Amino acid sequence: MRSARLGGLVAALLASTIAARADNATLTIATVNNGDMIVMQKLSPQFEKETGIKLNWVVLEENVLRQRLTTDIATKGGQFDVMTIGAYEAPIWAKQGWLLPLDDLGDGYDYKDLIPQVKEATTVDGKMYAAPFYAESSFTYYRKDLFDKAGITMPEKPTYAQIAEYADKVSDKKNGIYGICLRGKPGWGENMAFLSTAVNAFGGEWFNMKWEPQLTTQPWKSAIDWYLDVMKKDGPPGPTANGFNENQALFANGKCGMWIDATSGAGRIYDPKQSQVADKTAFTASPVTDKDPKASGWFWSWNLAVPASTKQGDAAKKFIAWATSKTYVGLVGKSEGWVAAPPGTRLSTYSNADYQKAAPFAATVLKAIETTDPKHPTVDPVPYTGVQFVAIPEFQAIGTNVGQDISAALAGQDSAEAALKKGQSTTERTMKQAGYPK
Template identity: 55%
Template sequence: MTTTFRALLGATALCAAGSVAAAQDPVTLTIATVNNGDMIRMQQMTGAFTEANPNITLEWVTLEENVLRERVTTDIATNGGQYDVLTIGTYEVPIWAAQEWLTPLSDLPEDYDVDDLVPAVRDALSVDDTLYAAPFYAESAMVMYRTDLAEAAGVTISDNPTWTEITAAAEAMTDRDAEIYGICLRGKPGWGENMAFLTAMSNSYGARWFDTEWTPQFDSPEWQATLTDYLTLMNEYGPPGASSNGFNENLSLFQQGKCGMWIDATVAASFVTDPEDSTVADSVGFAQFPNKDGVDNHGNWLWAWNLAIPASSQKQDAAKAFVAWATSKEYTDMVAEAEGWRAAPPGTRTSLYENPAYQEAAPFAAMTLESINAAETQKASVQDIPYTGGQFVAIPEFQGIGTQVGQTFSAALAGQMSAEDALAAAQSTTAREMARAGYPK
């Protein structure tokens, strides 16, 4: 560990390291991040870091999820060096680490306590036991629902619901005259938008992207059932314009009281139960991601938004200091002190879920951890598969293929084609691109 890095790490403990940092040369870190609530909160909290490190200036590039992925992928693949810290997902970390595009985080300070990271999350961000990204927050997926609407409609949502149960509840809670929609799901195209949800849903239906010979399976009855039921749910009980709705749009709809149910990332729980932003904060229940009747697989995904340092950055020491600070236990404590324990970044640290104050403030804590621990990323389908990943296929080609298929399925949701035509197009597109990439390898 370099002397400079040791000096900068004082920020991790939020200590008064300004006098040490001030002796260093001025540094500007360019940080690419996603425009979701937790990351925006992080930007608002960085005064403690810059106060302890007055020589470091933070420059933010905040982007919508699909745009962020496109720009950081292009930059790192071309060794562009535009960014010093990247916000990337669980999908990219092992693939980019294997390409030697990321800086190993093997020299984080002892008080960072790497062993406190939730094992499933730490393993997902490591290659050969070396950590290549630090998790800012982690998530699985679950059902969030209006308990008041469910009660008024006379329906019960169990802790481990089936899709049959979810469909019946969506029908019962829909009141289009009152602009209340029984269910809100992702429709915006993108491998990490609608295809994250639909891949998880397909897993719960017993489907798979590829068989063991890497042949696409969109012509299977399981995928036919998945897409048909998804379109039925959204067309009959979903909001208008759903093909444009991603995580942020559905979050807003739920907070406004317009969704009976929303099945999405567990990280949303703190936002839908925040009385300052959510009109339904006091009437939200939680359940596991549904499964299809007769299929023993709830389709839980595992995802983390992480901070990583591209190997091309010329400001490694300062970047490591920032990453260590932003993903530390001390940062979590600082958020809790400022905004309450419910707002603490979830899913990354075991100590958070052992904290009685967090357990009391976050009624979703136990369900979140249960969902994360239940994720089967090594074998996401009940059928035999040649790939890993929960809501994605962990191969480099998936980013492009998943986006193309996502565009096709979004077009079906918008009424531009039938489910049958969308599945046929997905089968053709995926087979062509996989052959072009040389699969099976």
């Protein structure tokens, strides 16, 4: 009996020591410079006050963040305690043993409230390795005032041909309004996020069932020709510098007639404190073609993960449990307005009457996320999963190289045909070196 009591006392002492260590920790958090993460940083002093844990923030542009995190985690550098990673990295890094599992975030976390498709994207062998912070599909934003002025009615599922026609009709470059804004900044998660979905819609794919690259096939040519034509004719100047954040700012400032991009941008576009066109914007599905009449939106999530190299796993998990909780969503709603609440992760957000009232896009976004199918992303069968990316480790380099080639064509430094031939060649070489087919 005495021995059992002593054991219980030692266990309690050990638990309190670990808790004290966690509460005195300083965490280094690496995140992307998107609006939702900026809000997280802004509200984090409340977490510090509640827990005694100090936070050191490293906020980076998307391409730079990916490079830094990939290098650090692959070399076990240990620079970061919490990482913001995507639906692409989470399962790949988990299988490498680079991430700590997050199935122990506490009784109040409510895992069942997470949207199933979003949780599944960060789950390997039944364990969640990254907690969803926000998730998205993509859709078409458009200026209803400009469409009314031009006598155009946007259909529920516009085609790529219609989008090009509408861009020309609403473009008013003399007054600083461009018919369409699309990502031009090179990167597998920047311009290639949009372009991969366009290729899917035109009936193409990155690889056939033999893992042979398909960049010189007709669907790729059609998709890239469409993109270059519409951007050069009706897009903004300097498009190769524009990624998600830059195009979001252009649209919010009334410079774009249309913008095809992440549904997560809707919170800012519909917030009158951040957008000049909050009352002038409407939305519809991502464009389609006759080849693929389904809405060709993507699926993505930004998630918080703990690298296995950290020495402060308990404190890191405590922060993640706070930042991805229902309580945090409510905190954002109250402090920033419900339209700014992190989208796409929790069912309770979409059943919340305050959010539904503030976010007219809520039901459309939820439907887009729930109906996008990363397991069947293309018209023809493919050996990979992922809608706007290919879920293999080699894709990060492949997508970025191809993105740079197409960005060069957008800048007028190369033709579409030459860009795709270069992309085909480098992709073939990378896949051969990686030993595909496996």
